[in-house]
Amino acid sequence: MDRAHLIDLTSRFMDAFNRNDLDAVMAFFGEDGVYEEFNGRRNVGKAAVRAAFEPQFNGAFGEMKFLDEDLFVDPDAGKVMASWRCTLSIKGEPTSWRGLDLMHFKGDKLVQKLTYAKAKVPLFQS
Numbered sequence: 001m002d003r004a005h006l007i008d009l010t011s012r013f014m015d016a017f018n019r020n021d022l023d024a025v026m027a028f029f030g031e032d033g034v035y036e037e038f039n040g041r042r043n044v045g046k047a048a049v050r051a052a053f054e055p056q057f058n059g060a061f062g063e064m065k066f067l068d069e070d071l072f073v074d075p076d077a078g079k080v081m082a083s084w085r086c087t088l089s090i091k092g093e094p095t096s097w098r099g100l101d102l103m104h105f106k107g108d109k110l111v112q113k114l115t116y117a118k119a120k121v122p123l124f125q126s
């Protein structure tokens with residue numbers, strides 16, 4: 001896979017999030033795609049990934065936008081690390097938080113999306 005193609009895939013994927021288009025987001029995922037949330041919850045398969053995203057796309061957290069900050073691309077491995085700032089409103093007050101996604105593509109399909117976020121309290125896993 002070449003660098004320009006990976007950058008284009010990532011850009012279109014992020015754009016689908018910012019348009020609040022869940023169907024477009026899901027079109028990127030492979031059938032056995034994995035989405036690991038920042039809280040450690042692991043969702044495997046398109047149905048599980050879609051269910052994990054539905055609250056966000058149904059407005060449960062208000063209007064969310066992801067502003068690109070930085071992008072690292074490894075075309076040989078088909079991997080991208082994208083850092084971003086998520087903007088939203090909590091109880092009517094605008095706020096934001098930073099995070100990043102590690103994404104692994106095989107061909108044009110996203111097979112793994114691992115999300116990490118800056119938090120006030122670290123997540124401890126057993």
